Amino acid sequence: MEKDNRGAIWGNAHKKKDTHPDFTGNAMIDGVEYKIAAWKRKPQASAKAPSLTFSFEKIEEQVNADDL
Numbered sequence: 907m908e909k910d911n912r913g914a915i916w917g918n919a920h921k922k923k924d925t926h927p928d929f930t931g932n933a934m935i936d937g938v939e940y941k942i943a944a945w946k947r948k949p950q951a952s953a954k955a956p957s958l959t960f961s962f963e964k965i966e967e968q969v970n971a972d973d974l
Contacts, residue, residue: 910934915944929958932965939965 913933918926927943934940940962947957 908934910937913940913942915942927961933962935962941965 911934913931913935915929915931918928918930920926921928928946929942929944931942931944932939933942943961943963944958947959949956
């Protein structure tokens with residue numbers, strides 16, 4: 907992800923349980939990269955469109971032993 911304060915999600919091809927996210931992706935927020943997970947919510951009778959819930963997890967940079 908290159909642009910700040912942007913992200914994208916795709917259908918989760920690895921979903922095996924109902925608790926796994928329906929969508930996964932990534933985002934760059936204020937210069938920090940995040941993994942995104944999203945789940946479809948059951949539509950309410952008054953809802954005209956499906957809704958999603960999201961979780962964001964900061965991606966920590968991996969330190970290479972050669973860099974120390």
